[in-house]
Amino acid sequence: MFFHIVLERNMQLHPRHFGRNLRENLVSKLMKDVEGTCSGRHGFVVAITGIENVGKGLIRDGTGFVTFPVKYQCVVFRPFKGEILEAAVTMVNKMGFFAEAGPVQIFVSNHLIPDDMEFQSGDMPNYTTSDGSVKIQKDSEVRLKIIGTRVDATEIFCIGTIKDDFLGVINDPTTA
Amino acid sequence: MSFATDSPVHSSSSDDFAALIDAELEVGSSGSSPDDRGNEEKEVDDDNDDDDEEDEDDGDGDLNDHGNKRCKTEKLEDQEEPQGSTSQGLIEEKLEVSLKDICTHPGSFGQMCILCGQRVDDESGVTFGYIHKGLRLGNDEIVRLRSTDMKNLLRHKKLYLVLDLDHTLLNSTQLSHLTSEEEYLKGQSDSLQDVSKGSLFMLEFMHMMTKLRPFVRTFLKEASEMFEMYIYTMGDRPYALEMAKLLDPKKEYFSGRVISRDDGTQKHQKGLDVVLGQESAVVILDDTENAWTKHKDNLILMERYHFFASSCRQFGFNCKSLSQLKSDESEPDGALASVLKVLQQVHHIFFDELDSDLASRDVRQVLKTVRKEVLKDCKLVFSRVFPTKFQAENHLLWKMAQQLGATCTTETNSSVTHVVSMDAGTEKSRWAVKEGKFLVHPQWIEAANFLWQKHPEEKFPVSQTKNQ
Ligand SMILES: [Zn+2]
Numbered sequence A: 001m002f003f004h005i006v007l008e009r010n011m012q013l014h015p016r017h018f019g020r021n022l023r024e025n026l027v028s029k030l031m032k033d034v035e036g037t038c039s040g041r042h043g044f045v046v047a048i049t050g051i052e053n054v055g056k057g058l059i060r061d062g063t064g065f066v067t068f069p070v071k072y073q074c075v076v077f078r079p080f081k082g083e084i085l086e087a088a089v090t091m092v093n094k095m096g097f098f099a100e101a102g103p104v105q106i107f108v109s110n111h112l113i114p115d116d117m118e119f120q121s122g123d124m125p126n127y128t129t130s131d132g133s134v135k136i137q138k139d140s141e142v143r144l145k146i147i148g149t150r151v152d153a154t155e156i157f158c159i160g161t162i163k164d165d166f167l168g169v170i171n172d173p174t175t176a
Numbered sequence B: 001m002s003f004a005t006d007s008p009v010h011s012s013s014s015d016d017f018a019a020l021i022d023a024e025l026e027v028g029s030s031g032s033s034p035d036d037r038g039n040e041e042k043e044v045d046d047d048n049d050d051d052d053e054e055d056e057d058d059g060d061g062d063l064n065d066h067g068n069k070r071c072k073t074e075k076l077e078d079q080e081e082p083q084g085s086t087s088q089g090l091i092e093e094k095l096e097v098s099l100k101d102i103c104t105h106p107g108s109f110g111q112m113c114i115l116c117g118q119r120v121d122d123e124s125g126v127t128f129g130y131i132h133k134g135l136r137l138g139n140d141e142i143v144r145l146r147s148t149d150m151k152n153l154l155r156h157k158k159l160y161l162v163l164d165l166d167h168t169l170l171n172s173t174q175l176s177h178l179t180s181e182e183e184y185l186k187g188q189s190d191s192l193q194d195v196s197k198g199s200l201f202m203l204e205f206m207h208m209m210t211k212l213r214p215f216v217r218t219f220l221k222e223a224s225e226m227f228e229m230y231i232y233t234m235g236d237r238p239y240a241l242e243m244a245k246l247l248d249p250k251k252e253y254f255s256g257r258v259i260s261r262d263d264g265t266q267k268h269q270k271g272l273d274v275v276l277g278q279e280s281a282v283v284i285l286d287d288t289e290n291a292w293t294k295h296k297d298n299l300i301l302m303e304r305y306h307f308f309a310s311s312c313r314q315f316g317f318n319c320k321s322l323s324q325l326k327s328d329e330s331e332p333d334g335a336l337a338s339v340l341k342v343l344q345q346v347h348h349i350f351f352d353e354l355d356s357d358l359a360s361r362d363v364r365q366v367l368k369t370v371r372k373e374v375l376k377d378c379k380l381v382f383s384r385v386f387p388t389k390f391q392a393e394n395h396l397l398w399k400m401a402q403q404l405g406a407t408c409t410t411e412t413n414s415s416v417t418h419v420v421s422m423d424a425g426t427e428k429s430r431w432a433v434k435e436g437k438f439l440v441h442p443q444w445i446e447a448a449n450f451l452w453q454k455h456p457e458e459k460f461p462v463s464q465t466k467n468q
Helices: A022-034 B014-028 B061-069 B139-155 B184-188 B216-226 B237-247 B289-298 B309-314 B335-353 B363-374 B396-403 B427-435 B443-451
Strands: A002-013 A043-054 A066-077 A084-093 A096-101 A104-109 A117-120 A126-129 A141-151 A156-161 A168-171 B054-056 B074-077 B107-109 B135-137 B159-163 B170-174 B200-203 B208-212 B227-232 B282-286 B299-301 B379-383 B407-409 B418-421 B438-440
Touching: A002 A022, A002 A043, A022 A043, A022 A066, A084 A104, A084 A156, A104 A141, A104 B107, A117 B139, B135 B139, B159 B216, B159 B335, B170 B237, B170 B309, B184 B200, B208 B237, B216 B227, B216 B335, B227 B237, B227 B282, B282 B289, B282 B335, B282 B363, B289 B299, B289 B363, B299 B335, B335 B363, B335 B443, B363 B396, B379 B396, B379 B427, B396 B407, B396 B443, B418 B427, B418 B443, B427 B438
Parallel strands: A002 B074, A104 A156, B159 B227, B159 B282, B282 B299, B379 B407, B379 B418, B418 B438
Antiparallel strands: A002 A066, A043 A066, A084 A096, A084 A141, A096 A104, A117 A126, A141 A156, A141 A168, B107 B135, B170 B208, B200 B208
16 A cells, blocks of 8 residues: 655765755755665655655764755555555465555465466466366466465565455456 | 654654664553554654664555655655654554464565565465565475466476576686686687577676587477476576576576576575475486585486686696687587487377376376486496405495396306406406407496496407516
8 A cells, every 4th residue: 555654764975965955965865865775664765756845854873974855756655454455466376366556576376376376387477277168377467365465675565365255366467 | 542652762763763662662562463564653753764674564545644644744864963853653453353363374575474465474385586576485384385286287298397506507607717727718719799609608797608518409499398497506696597597598598497506495505495396306417516415316417518728727637628728519419309309208108108197196206217228238347446355235336237227246147248347457347258248348337327328349448567
């Protein structure tokens, strides 16, 4: 799920960045530092959309660095248990399949793939229904339900299931 | 139930905070399921960039919670600062009695159960890092997967084949170990743009040169029809993947089944525990018998491929290497061509000749049978091969000959077909010549053992020793 939230961060800036472009320098450093990172609480920071407020700088003893409290708006992405996500399949094997939704890595074990889908090995391993009408393979897009999440410094891991109504393949790369 | 607490201590990292929340939960949840987690929320928190592994177990209600929270200001900090903070822990308890509580947790991904999604910190089972980072399976799950996979594979008339890299499928050397006689190779290496045609590669970014064994491309193509193939090397993971790229540029043979020493479960040992195949259906090709102490019966021992001089030196050979002689192993009659014939035979016997139930067949038995065919009908007498007081039956060559189907005796008689000797001057050797029996060097047995075929006896003559 995406959220538009306001976060605050204390930015430390080297004195060489002071002057007319101070604000610009602050913002570009903020983007570099924050975009693409994960935090356990907020999830993955997709993009900074605006600066709310830059507080008063505080000169730090000894170094000359200045710390600015910056409030910024950003879009974050964070999967939740129970959430339905669409994801692209990255790898299929006998244990199940792995899929990605942005930075989120999802594993769907073969326990949580409908029983009528069976694993087929070969150059392009896949799970296929007995009548061959539905096939999950690399690059398939699937709709799945998250049953567990764990957020790490740079990655988000999820356990997913497609063993429920309205879940499963939403597009098949072979017929697309 | 819900309650709020004031943080008693200043927490400078989110890990501390997470620990605090956990501690609160322990108190709050006594008497109920320890797996229930609450939602936490706070106005201002100190959060480092590198906070990791924060446990989350949000219930459905949490979605709404977060919706309301979305405009809340939270504070992230670059630095640790001596600044007080007040944390508010709002803890909700949900009593969930569901499948979760009876889940056996068959395996985990990112430390969450692959079946119920619950956090599991269990370190038992086997990690499958070569398949995906963070994947671990319990022993029961491995057994289950092996048996379903086995059925699937047998239906496709396939078995498993585990292939070693170095000295079996290829030979690699450090560029710095090339001798002056081998410098010419640098000018002969094949393009890395399209590796599918080449056999000699200079991998400058790894400071290495690699020579594929003659016949390896045909071998892989043919073997992939009969086997699901794994690479299993004592090399490290980057090396293994680089070699897999050379051998299988289109990723049609190994498809993620590349196991390196980083993935094994025991040091200096290769094990089938990380191979998701039933042991009764696995054939291994490797030049190092000692790496497979637990799976000797699955192993076809390969004659080592030494192309580079450094490889010969490493194994204590003083002779010129193939590269120095500007020569190579034979393509049609080399080790890989011979072993392919053996594999075809094994596959044929397993699927087409045995009449027992498919699932009860054992490829290890088939290997034994095929091996016994090699020197079938040969009756051997050894002469001056073993030390005089040595128990002949315990000698490696004696056992090897027996495994190859030969009968070994200590006495000459008319039924003997071969005299194996190092010296043409011994009594038994002279007897062989007089009686018209084959007189062969012990290497004749070793060659048969490697190539799984009887070689022409005249290629292994026995010379007179000097004191003759
Ligand atoms: Zn579980």
